[in-house]
Amino acid sequence: MATVNAQQLNDVLASRGLPPIICIFGDTPLLVDDAVQSIRNYAKSQGIHERQRLVQDAQFDWSQILASGASMSLFSELRLVELELPDAKPGREGGDALRSYAEQPNVDQIFVVLGPKLKQEQLKAKWYQVLTRDALVVAANAPDRAALPRFIDARARRYQLELDREALNLLADWYEGNLLALDQELQKLALMGLPQPLNLATVRQSSQDQSRFSVFALQEALLHGQVDDALHRLHRLFEEDVEIAILNWMFQREWQTVHALQQALGRGESIGQAARALPIWKNQEAAYHQVAQRLQGQHRAIIDVLKRLEFAFKRDSGEDYKTLATHFILLWCLPDRVTRLSLA
Structure with a gap:
């Protein structure tokens, strides 16, 4: 099994050609698609123009895998067969089919299997171990x-x-x-x-x-403690049906950055030393330093609101996400004037 990242794939194909089996798994759909497009383009450059696309679903017929190469292509010696596993869970029947194919790959086709990033138990699964034993594995992770x-x-x-x-x-x-x-x-x-x-x-x-009122514009207002701008931008984001997952990610990421900065400064590091190890660039150092100082002693309050935002988003806790997000902004920008929120 040879493993490369998506950015290396073109060079690998140019030097080694197309192997009989290629597996593409990763956490970034853009890079998974990049890898698939690279394989398609290289295949065309080698005279392979026929392609079959299969997508596993609840009614998927796994016999297609073994039958897909039973007849020779009329127009080229090889063809591409792509199999997408949306959850990377082929089940017992699918696992057996993939193992059988891997043990005797069809010489008339290139078999490409793609899906999301695999968990540890999936990496240890028999179907994956056999499928990737002699395959080219492409890691399409951010x-x-x-x-x-x-x-x-x-x-x-x-x-x-x-x-x-x-x-x-x-x-x-x-x-x-x-x-x-x-x-x-x-x-x-x-x-x-x-x-x-x-x-x-x-x-x-x-x-x-x-996008004047994007999530990143809200992040900018938070960074500089501009409470009125932040609240205005939050309101506009909700008017525009903001993707809550992205908003939630931004709140969590900002706190993780500030908390890590507080810890680094507490160890005696300079702001410059700490910033270089964090996602903080030089012209943001002063602003993040001010936030870190402003939020000293607010760790429990911030974590409490972040947890409640997460539960409101993912578990339908009954609390209003917009109200919690408003409180988070007020706590972030004006911690000395905000008390713990209670929505009993």
């Missing part, structure tokens, strides 16, 4: 925060777009965990015909023009 600016730079160059270091860090800060939106933003910037390399001010302005 890069971590430290590697994200490099990823964005490479992605931008696909669209003939060049950004300076601060602009790359801004986009990394805004789009960590949402690479599909990042890709859309890069395509938009490429179409605008702006002078290159794009700098921080240009990227910030173009994004603000595009």
Whole structure:
């Protein structure tokens, strides 16, 4: 089993060609799709034009896997057969079919299996162990925060777009965990015909023009303790049917960053040292330092509201999410003037 990440796939295909079985699993649909498109494009360059797409569902007929290569293609020696496992849970029948295929792969086709990132028990499953034994495995997972600016730079160059270091860090800060939106933003910037390399001010302005009351604009108001702006932007986000999952992620991420900064400062690190180890770039250091100082002693109160926001979002706790989000903003910006919220 050879494992590569999605960004390495084109080079691997160019040097090694198409193996009989390729498995693509990852937590980022954009990168899973990238890998599939890379395989399709390379296959076409090798004269493979016939493709069959299968998607597992409750009524899926697993005999298709063994029968898919029973007849020779009329138009090419090889064809692509893609099997999507939406939950990566083939079950007993599916597991048996995948193992049988892997033990005797059809010489007339390239078999591509794709799905989400696998859990530990799935990685240990017999079907996966046999399927990937001689396969090329592509890990389509999002890069971590430290590697994200490099990823964005490479992605931008696909669209003939060049950004300076601060602009790359801004986009990394805004789009960590949402690479599909990042890709859309890069395509938009490429179409605008702006002078290159794009700098921080240009990227910030173009994004603000595009979505003045985005979740990231709310994050900016929180960072600078602008309570009126933050509440106004929150109200507009709810008017626009904001994706609660993204809003919740932003609240949690900001607190994790501030709490980690408080701990680092408590160990005697300078703000510059602490910021370099966190998703904080240089021109944000002073603002995050102020937030860390302002929220000293508020750990239990912040965690309490974050938990209640999570329960309201995921478990239908009965508490109103918008009210809790409003309280979170007030607690964040004006901790000395806000008492613990009770909605009995």
